Each structure stands twice: as C-alpha cells, then as structure tokens.
Amino acid sequence: xxxxxxxxxxxxxxxxxxxxxxxxxxxxxxxxxxxxxxxxxxxxxxxxxxxxxxxxxxxxxxxxxxxxxxxxxxxxxxxxxxxxxxxxxxxxxxxxxxxxxxxxxxxxxxxxxxxxxx
Amino acid sequence: xxxxxxxxxxxxxxxxxxxxxxxxxxxxxxxxxxxxxxxxxxxxxxxxxxxxxxxxxxxxxxxxxxxxxxxxxxxxxxxxxxxxxxxxxxxxxxxxxxxxxxxxxxxxx
Numbered sequence: 471x472x473x474x475x476x477x478x479x480x481x482x483x484x485x486x487x488x489x490x491x492x493x494x495x496x497x498x499x500x501x502x503x504x505x506x507x508x509x510x511x512x513x514x515x516x517x518x519x520x521x522x523x524x525x526x527x528x529x530x531x532x533x534x535x536x537x538x539x540x541x542x543x544x545x546x547x548x549x550x551x552x553x554x555x556x557x558x559x560x561x562x563x564x565x566x567x568x569x570x571x572x573x574x575x576x577x578x579x580x581x582x583x584x585x586x587x588x
Numbered sequence: 589x590x591x592x593x594x595x596x597x598x599x600x601x602x603x604x605x606x607x608x609x610x611x612x613x614x615x616x617x618x619x620x621x622x623x624x625x626x627x628x629x630x631x632x633x634x635x636x637x638x639x640x641x642x643x644x645x646x647x648x649x650x651x652x653x654x655x656x657x658x659x660x661x662x663x664x665x666x667x668x669x670x671x672x673x674x675x676x677x678x679x680x681x682x683x684x685x686x687x688x689x690x691x692x693x694x695x696x697x
Contacts, residue, residue: 504685582630
C-alpha cells in the first residue's frame with residue numbers, strides 16, 4: 471500500500487530557531503499534501519494544503535510566513551516552522567492523496583513529528 | 589457550517605461489542621472515513637463508506653445512512669489493543685476532509 475515517510479519523528483529545539491519537517495511518498499506520487507497539527511486530546515487541525523509546483527493554501531489563522539511549506543516534487547513536501555516558540559509545540563502530521571480519482575483509498579498519513587520548543 | 593459530532597469517550601469490556609456513532613452536516617458529501625489513532629501516533633485508515641449500508645471488514649464494520657447524515661463504527665470481540673481514539677471524517681464537495689474530534693475508546697479487562 472501507499473506509504474508516506476515523515477521525519478524527524480521527534481525534535482526538541484530552542485525558542486527562536488527553525489525546524490524543518492519532511493514528508494516523502496515512497497511508492498506513489500503525492501500530487502496533494504496536507505499538513506495537520508494536533509494538540510493533546512484534540513482532533514486534527516488542517517494547517518495547509520499544498521499541490522506540487524504551486525503555492526500552498528493556508529487555513530484561516532495559520533501564518534504562512536511562520537509555517538513555510540514547499541512541495542517542489544511529487545514525492546517530497548516540507549514544512550518549516552520558523553522562529554519557533556513554545557506555543558508551537560505540537561504533533562505535526564502530513565497526509566497525502568495520490569490523485570483525485572482514488573478517493574476510496576483514503577488519505578495516507580506520515581508517522582508524525584512531535585515538536586517540543588524549549 | 590460544517591460539523592462532525594461523535595462522543596468524546598466510551599468504555600467497553602474486552603471481548604464485547606461497541607458501536608461508535610458519528611453524525612455530520614457538511615457542504616456536499618464524497619464519502620465518510622473512519623480512522624484509528626493510538627496515542628502519539630498518526631491515524632491509520634479503517635474504512636470508507638460512500639453508499640448507504642454496512643461494510644464489514646473482519647472485526648470492524650462501518651455503516652452509513654446518507655439521508656440521516658449518520659454513520660457508526662462497530663467493533664466486535666474487543667481486544668485491549670483496540671484502546672485508541674477513533675476519528676470520523678467526511679469528504680466534502682471540494683474533496684476536503686472534515687474531521688470529528690475523535691472518540692477515545694477505553695477497553696477494560
């Protein structure tokens with residue numbers, strides 16, 4: 471089945487630094503990648519949707535200059551948290567859909583990245 | 589607005605059966621998904637329903653009634669490893685997933 475590899479699995483960084491999270495689709499072409507954030511005991515919150523070769527679409531309330539998304543190829547999307555602060559500490563998960571036709575396959579999720587900003 | 593409702597938490601006994609309900613109101617409908625999420629891990633796909641009726645897959649079954657905006661996930665022969673959160677998500681007319689808050693299922697011996 472479709473696999474999305476996400477890394478790092480966890481990262482601790484100092485306040486004010488930047489962190490890059492990568493998601494790679496291993497056996498399919500991810501034309502669309504979704505980035506989610508999940509706080510403890512809460513549901514998934516969609517941050518942005520990116521399509522290969524175009525600018526990401528950010529959800530209301532998500533700062534695009536703080537959460538930089540790059541989807542330069544059909545197999546790689548990155549999320550960079552710039553100037554991270556403790557309130558950015560969360561579980562970040564990427565999800566991919568191969569194309570518009572395979573709705574029934576669902577969305578394949580990466581394993582998630584636990585970010586802790588100290 | 590768009591809304592997905594599911595119970596916050598449920599408790600069941602090992603070996604028993606539990607039904608987790610989900611009701612939804614969305615702009616358009618292109619299917620309903622159930623995902624399982626263990627603490628600290630990403631969600632994993634369980635089922636997809638786009639037509640009315642029951643889909644059975646081993647110990648897990650999922651039911652959909654589009655006219656009622658209602659679905660349920662049925663788990664049989666519960667095992668301790670089934671303790672997790674179960675997320676209901678609806679794909680709207682723009683093929684975007686709208687997520688419920690999840691139901692935390694606690695299995696007791």
